[in-house]
Amino acid sequence: MGPSGMRGDGFDPSSAPPFKISDIRAAIPKHCWVKNVARSLGYVVWDLSVCSVMGRLAVVYLSGWMSVLWPVYWFAQGTMFWALFVLGHDCGHGSFSDHPWLNNVVGHLLHTIILVPYHGWRLSHKTHHNNHGHVENDESWVPLTEEVYNSLETSTRFLRFVLPFPMFAFPLYLWERSPGKEGSHFNPYSKLFSAKDRVDVTISTLCWFTMASLLIYLCSACGTSTVLKLYGIPIWSIFVMWLDTVTYLHHHGHHEKLPWYRGKEWSYLRGGLTTIPHYHLVEATRASKSVMGKYYREPTKCVGPIPFHLIKQLVSSLRQDHFVSNTGDVVFYQSDPHFHKS
Secondary structure (H helix, E strand, O other), X not given: OOOOOXXXXXXXXXXXXXXOHHHHHHHOOHHHHOOOHHHHHHHHHXXXXXXXXXXXXXXXXXXXXHHHHHHHHHHHHHHHHHHHHXXXXXXXXXXXXXXXXHHHHHHHHHHHHOXXXXXXXXXXXXXXXXXXXXOOOOOOOOOOEHHHHHHOOHXXXXXHHOOOHHXXXXXHHHHHOOOOOOOOOOOOOOOOOOHHHHHHHHHHHHHHHHHHHHHHHHHHHHOHHHHHHHHHHHHHHHHHHHHHXXXXXXXXXXXXXXXXXXXHHOOHHHXXXXXXXXXXXHHHHHHHHHHHHHHXXXXXXXXXXXXXXXXXXXXXHHHHOOEEXXXXXXXXXXOOOOHHHO
């Protein structure tokens, strides 16, 4: 499939879908939209308990020859931190419960633990969903135009497309947003937020700094290396990797490139399609396929619980998805044929 988006079978994924959002919603069983507070809280208790037990087991057993198992702990704990983020994500979308106060309390608890400013992230994430797939207005993983790409230093291209540093850049994104966008998730006066959001953002920022202060205290009380092994490495190397990889692939294709839109060609439906609790998503996704048809995209999965198939998709995308055209209302990622030869 070339820059035009046309596939070999004649299907153009950038063409206007023949269905409406209401058609997709109607295809999804009604119970999938029901938010069960007890079930949602059950996942919170379970995930926090697993994190606590794994941390305790690491403290007790991972010494001496057992120290070789630290990487196993880091992967497992970092993945559980990702699970906490997903629950907080539900809270941010309002799909955790029908009670905004409960969503905000639980969202703050979960996201503060993993150093994410809840309201700051929630509001920018709302901007993302309201503009998903728009070249200029989307919030995360916005494509570089060819002009911007050509202006990058070789070292910047290496960091972005080879290492790749962006897979670990989420903390920097929280402080400074995406390249080319101004503002911070911690600043209530940021361009990200309206005046009515300032109190919420301030509360979340205070929660974040409280957690950071607690970590500094624990470093002095228990030792910096202990805090890094139990918390720092799982957060930075695993949780952030999961988050950035999943969101990156959500904005890029696998066998087929995803279209990006400008101007009148963009619509909420064409840009992206979400408020279902995470525990109903598999069933809801299965039901929506019958309506979406060829517009539904999913990579071929590997066998087993760990999605190793995403590694191939990620590497392929980083090698191919470099920039989009400076002009045009429907554009696709294009490749720099000289980059990997230089």
